[in-house]
Amino acid sequence: MNRKIKVKKTLRLCLTALLLAFALPAYPAENVASPLRLTVLEAVRMAFEHNRAYAVKKTITAIKRENEEKALAAFDPVVSGSLSAGKKFTDVSTPSSKSSDTLDAEGKVTKKLEMGMVLEGSANASITDPGTSSVRLGAAVTAPLMQGKGEEANLYEVRLARLDADASEYEVRALAESTASSTIAAYWDYSLALMELKIVEESLALAQRGLDETNGRIEAGKLAESERVTAEAEVALRRQAVIDADSRLEKAGIDLLRLLNPPSENLFALKIAPAESKELPAPPLPPLEEGVRGALKLRPEANQARLDIRRGELSVAKTRNGLLPKLDLFIRLGKSGYADSFGQAAGEFFGESYDASAGVTFSFPLGNRAARASEKSALLEKGQAEEALGNLLQLIEADVRKAHIEARRQLDQIEATKASERLEAEKARSASERYEVGRATGYEVALARRDEMEAHLGTVRASAGYLKALAELQRLEGALLDAYGISAPGQAPVE
Secondary structure (H helix, E strand, O other), X not given: OHHXXXXXXXXXXXXXXXXXXXXXXXXXXXXXXXXXXXXXXHHHHHHHHOOHHHHHHHHHHHHHHHHHXXXXXXXXXXXXXXXXXXXXXXXXXXXXXXXXXXXXXXXXXXXXXXXXXXXXXXXXEEXXXXXXXXXXXXXXXXXXXXXXXXXXHHOHHHHHHHHHHHHHHHHHHHHHHHHHHHHHHHHHHHHHHHHHHHHHHHHHHHHHHHHHXXXXXXXXXXXXXXXXXXHHHHHHHHHHHHHHHHHHHHHHHHHHHHHHOOOOOOHHHOOEXXXXXXXXXXXXXXXXXXXXXXXXXXXXXXXXXXXXXXXXXXXXXXXXXXXXXXXXXXXEEEEEEEEOOHHHHHHHOOOOOEEEEEEEEEEOOOOOHHHHHHHHHHXXXXXXXXXXXXXXXXXXXXXXXXXXXXHHHHHHHHHXXXXXXXXXXXXXXXXXXXXXXXXXXXXXXXXXXXXXXXXXXXXXXXXXXXXXXXXXXXXXXOOHHHHOOOOOOOOOOOO
């Protein structure tokens, strides 16, 4: 009889081992030996190191920054010149016809100033052989008195290009914050899935030991045959939990590896070993009002909206300048020398020959409807940008307050679930003791152990949930990158 019991017990143990082998995750030996060990900070940095979308966005910003240099090129000095040679014939039908050779050269330097004034220097030489040669040096100044005067009118394109580049930097920062937030959430999801798998594996092993003990007592005649069904059902339930947990872990690993994107020929075959795989940290919750103030100042969306207002201010200033009549003052000075030859003309340059002129030019379209319409459009767009900023700041504050409430809830849940876990552990211990003395059934013990496992899972889920909620709160406050020591463009707020 004892021999038959031992054979049956051995067969059950072998069957259980086979079931566990299929239920538990099977990792390749090379991956188990060398997993990718990472802290959450290392994970975030790796995600930035290999994020192609982030690199593309930064390149776009650099390209837009060059547009400012292109706009500034309007104020670079411009050098121009011409050289021509020819021959003149006069009265070719008579014996007294004449011919002469001509050579003309001209050089000019023009420079526009940021206030709208244009400076010009010129040099001309004309040689006619035979005939009269001349040399002239000239200078001219043209200054706008109304339309076109001032930096608002002349630096519009430069400042607009600068604002576009600044706005692009805030777009890069928003992408950086989103990347960091997604990576942190995926990291904690993977850590949670790994801890859940370990918990349900331990629970399965405990349920299997309970089944073995139940079988032994039934064979010894200490328990009824019906107790075996309860123990086997509990093993089956725990095995299902292991399969589900293993599937969640594999999916979480794929999500995390896609964000980390480490160099590998077989990316999704890599295994990850989070540093926080035994106990998840619970950093303190930052003050609410401080976070709201930081969000209103630092959020990339808010700074982009402020830049939209600046664009509107630039457009209003430019269009108002366009309402003015065009009235320009010009002054021209010249010094010349004339003679029969080029050499003598150069010598005569220091004589008393000179020319000077000054005056104004004026133009103004009657009605000026185009300029008035442009000004009205610019004012409307500026007002729209101001309303949009006010609405956005309200939304930002609401988001931060709601995220703070959620993070506080998750933090409170950690303490609540820990208390529940302690009570459920005590209930499971008490049920096991009563079972030993025959005052509780196997079902009651299994139920108590199941409740203990769920309470333990609740604790780790609350911890992971708090860490994810905290990262989302930091993103909404505009403080996530600084919290993880990540440098990205768009750090300075728009005042």
